Amino acid sequence: MPARLSGRAKDLKSSATVRLENLAKEMQRQGLDVLSFALGEPDFSTPPHICEAACKAIAEGKTTYTPAAGIPELREAIARTVERDYGYSCAPEQVVVSNGGKHALMNVWESILEPGDEVIIFAPYWVTYPAQIGLCGAKPRVVRTTIDNDFQPDLDEVRALVSERTAAILINSPSNPSGAVLERSIIEGLAEIAAEADCWIVSDEIYRHILFDGRQHFSPTMVGDEVRERVLLVDGASKAYSMTGWRIGWTVTPLEVAKAINRLQSQQASNPSSISQWAALAGLEGPQDCVRKMCAEFERRRDYIIPALADIPGVKIGKPAGAFYAFPEVSAHLDGHIVHKGKAVTNDDQLTTYLLEDALISTVPGSEFGLDGYIRLSFATSMDKIQEGVRRLRRGLVGG
DSSP, X not given: OOSOOOHHHHHOOOXXXXXXXXXXXXXXXXXXOOEEOOOXXXXXXXXXXXXXXXXXXXXXTOOSOOOTTOOHXXXXXXXXXXXXXXXXXXXXXXXXXXXXXXXXXXHHHHHHOOTTOEEEEEXXXXXXXXXXXXXXXXXXXXXXXXXXXXXXXXXXXXXXXXXXXXXXXXXXXXXXXXXXXOOHHHHHHHHHHHXXXXXXXXXXXXXXXXXXXXXXXXXXXXXXXXXXXXXXXXXXXXXXXXXXXXXXEEEEOOHHHHHHHHHHHHHHTSOOOHHHHHHHHHHHHSOOHHHHHHHXXXXXXXXXXXXXXXXXXXXXXXXXXXXXXXXXXXXXXXXXXXXXXXXXXXXXXXXXXHHHHHSOEEXXXXXXXXXXXXXXXXXXXXXXXXXXXXXXXHHHHHOO
């Protein structure tokens, strides 16, 4: 072959959640009754008023290129949302709208990282974080957390990882995959460490609307004015408005970073979908009861699945405070007593393969999120499927 692939393309792993979801769908196409809990996607339809806004945009011919950073109307609406929800005034020029939250996050890394830089992240982490950081030639430095302390990072461990190459500390609260919400004192402590290290705080807040038990979202931008100047906020419409396929995310950053992201995006993607931008505007500016209803349903499902999982012998799980994931520890079932295709199951990757092929339930191994001995289940699916999925999981792990 005369041409060659780049090292970054050859070494890059595909997203584990997407890969496992595709595998589950392929088995379903073969006629197997697979229940998938792999993909983090709300199972609700996009609210009607958002769809209507998209149709209206098409009818009015709003189907051409837009400014690279997004239509002014949407950027202004995002700025108003920031003022309403976070309590500070930001200019629309600090907002850049991108092709989904993943693209928005990649824009951040490409704008702030140099080869050899380091980013402190917390395990369990979203599978894409290390991959994106690595694509920029930088290195993730991982602080492990556990179910025993509700996945809250130890600030002394964070401080010990800070070096002269630390470019950023990454916060994701509520968390994918654990559903943990960082305590205010932890966020304030991380802000203090970032100030000491003179580094950025990248705050992925895509799940901020999905909170349970009456909790209120707390962002590092709310710690104070000085901290806000080093926070790069990532958000989007996908989770709150069930708009995953519309691909609209955004960043809110200091103006210098926003200008850099704008330049970068103008060369890489031109602009996000014009139609999706008008739809997202309707989401932000329209009635919010659709968000509250979805959140209430996610909480109802959580209140079923967590006790049901805890009732399975050898499964250890806490109570997630947000998002729509259960992240149980299953290390008690990795001692070899489960045998799959003649081989003892001794790690979480083998366990999820066994559960998919024998129990017909698709989950994601915790090792993909940086923590061995766990699995992730998304409860963004119907209660009937959740109930049947728990039954299959129990049969797969302990029989009966």
